[in-house]
Amino acid sequence: MQPTNYKDPEYYHKVVDCQYACPAHTPVPEYIRLIAAGKYTEAYMVNWESNVFPGILGRTCDRPCEPACRRGRVEDEPVAICRLKRVAADNKDDISHLLPDIPSIKNGKKIALIGAGPASLSVARDLAPLGYELHIYDNQNKGGGMMRSQIPSFRLPAEVLDQEVNYILDMDIVTHFNTYVTSLREIINKNYDAVFVGTGAPRGKDLIIPGREEGKANIHVGIEWLASVAFEHTHKIGKRVIVLGGGNTAMDCCRTSRRLGGEDVKVIVRSPFKEMKASPWEKEDAIHEDIPIIDNHVPKSFVIENNRLTGMMFEKVSAVYENGKRKLVPTGEPDVFYPADDVIIAVGQENRFEWIERDLGIEFDQWEMPVIDETTFASSRLGVFFGGDAALGPKNVITAVAQGHQAAISIDMFCNEQDISQRPAPDVKLFNTKMGIHEWSYDNDIAADIRYIVPQADKKITLADRKKEVELGFDMKTAFKEAQRCLNCDVQTVFTENKCIECDACMDICPTSCITFTMNEDNEDTLRMKLLVPAVNKDQDLLVSDILKTGKVMVKDEDMCLHCGLCAERCPTAAWDMKQFLYNTAKAGHLCYA
């Protein structure tokens, strides 16, 4: 194999599994170390720079980082990254003096942001400090978008949401709330320098089966119902509730139902339990609130008696897999009836773009989705950008934030007449951590603790009050212990060939047998199988050195490296060094203004 090009920042970036998996590439180990040091404000700001909504995401994120966490490979459970983020948010001091200064003299460019959800707010956060005049439009009376209308207060208290939304709105943002934009042409005609569409995926999918029309008084569409609860239009629901669907919205609907008078609440889902889209922890929380999840049941009809919904019929199915594709095959058992006073349909959500005129030069595809460049988030009309669920379909908050950052870069470049396809490079630093003999600037003692559980408030209290937050968050002591589980994957093992005397000390000491000195192979797979422990996890790279004096190469399998630094401790010539790698994605404002 060719020697690894570790000068490519993406090589070390990939070693930091959590950061690499995060759509916004938040430097996770960096802020976890700050939390361990009790520097909550600093930890919060690292997050805020990168993901804009640490307090919100610390409660509600889909956590793509956690399945990627190295800890999940070397032991069972990943570090509780998400809930540590919340610790930083909960314990931070006043941060107002740390927020960027907003120029009172603007740069003369006006941008319209349609929708006040996470995507638009991220764009605003990035562009306001650069002097842009930002106009944000939303039909709700406050900012936050789906974070306000769809995420229930028992998961995300309003004060947390308000605080982080207001950090941005207080940046001289011109708000047009209670304004439903019905025509993009009207906006464009207002002569904005650029328009950003961050309108999300605001339409809940319906389920048109027999009885839908007759039972409509007691049949609700998930996200609309959640919004109606959030804005205090709906205060109660029947005692027996069926929630259809297996995603996180279904989990929010069933748990909200339990708080509005639902006593016998069930989730009924087509797919097998383990394939449900909902995050495992959200399923656990629902089950904990006495909500059974009945899987492999396909809804057949709403049952109406005397013009009133009495329940639903379901067909039992089982999942059959053919060529990796799943099919739900009826089991042949008789259909089952489940009684219900109300049914909530939470089977997915869709975009709605009927307000965008089709003659504006914005190209739409066969699914009526706008054609968007996945790097620049530009539409086919110059100066109109998309982000969040409105751009590439429904995903999650952290993805919307990441896309908002990219769109902000594009808007800034576009307004400065730059080629938006020339993306700015990330800000990368690699620096020493050696402090002395056996001393590093990070804690390299690997804690053996298993993952700590976030405590929850008493169920009696939380079920009685829709606004009472269920999770209490880690206390500082537990947060410290959980933070100590982090393996500091951003402290990289950096190898310098010409210093190596091939004494094998690193290979002998490595607790997880990651390092092998061996003859090189042309074929990567052959080399992978030759290592002390064959490197079968191909998602993880090999660090391959140049040819050493004896003709061998050093091969390190990144898969199980604990970043404990023992290789560097035992290296007599400092051919191994532990260097901290800090990677920050580029943000708008990288341009030098003439």
Add this chain to the structure above:
Amino acid sequence: MTYIKPKFAHPRLPKNNLGYTRKEYEGSLSTLCAGCGHDSISAAIVDACFELNIEPHRVAKMSGIGCSSKTPAYFLSNSHGFNAVHGRMPSVTTGANLANRSMIYLGVSGDGDTASIGMGQFAHVVRRNLNMTYIVMNNGCYGLTKGQDSATADYGSISKSGNMNSFEGIDLCALAIELGATYVAQSFSGDKGQLIPLIKAALSHSGFSLINVVSPCVTFNNNPGSTKSYDYVREHNEALSSLDFVPVKEEIITDYDHSKVKMVELHDGSMIKLHKLSPEWDPENKLSIMTALHHAREKHEILTGLLYIDNESIELNELLNTTQTPLNLLTEKELCPGSAVLDKICAELR
């Protein structure tokens, strides 16, 4: 500040026939200098015992004094160990072996512990053909007392302070062969590919096995001009053969070129498969190896690999016809068999 070995191991670490991973054969974290050759030898011992499926409790680690003799703390922490007085490891091992011949005796010593203070003990343990493996971690200097030349430092070798050694170095291998050792090998700490099979064969050999391992002292004897530095040994290493250790149960392929490959059977039925690189040398011929060693010395080469083996070896316990039962398991019944037995013995001596 942390210098602690993490508890985690690679989850896919291979297991041997006993269900143990390499971890079960490791010891505590070494306190020797970073890069010390001795640590590589410790790792080779770990690998050899792991691959031989040795139950750790069957091993007795014996050592004297010195950097080398600290290493039993760094391997096989589940085994027995005895840290003897300086240079007195051979006599302690002899005693232990005679008291309990069922154990595997692994002696670890250094050049000072063997060739200086322990020379007399070494000579006698060799000629008695005690069933043990004796590994010399030979760095040619007294690393524990700031690197003075030891008795195995080669003539002409330059020390870290710049002084040339004006004495002849003791060749432990040649000496051991002269004194009747039945398994003699020489290797280099930086060549585990060779060292591990040599240790495996030594542990399987019945009788006295010496492995003299050149093991660079990174702190005091790894300088230019030293004949025991990483660079010098790599440049002057002359392997007599490449070798494989073939365990008892493994099928032996008989189809090979006998002029190049030599199979040597050990007592327990396992084999050493040697790919000979030198045509004049035969590991079972004392004369050929003595000649080879002298030639190598003239050419400033370090001969490595299996040097000599006598597979007719009769180890000490066999020779003395001692009991198979460890002494601590003998009861009064066996020790005082009664007057009838005594009468019988007396009758035989009449």
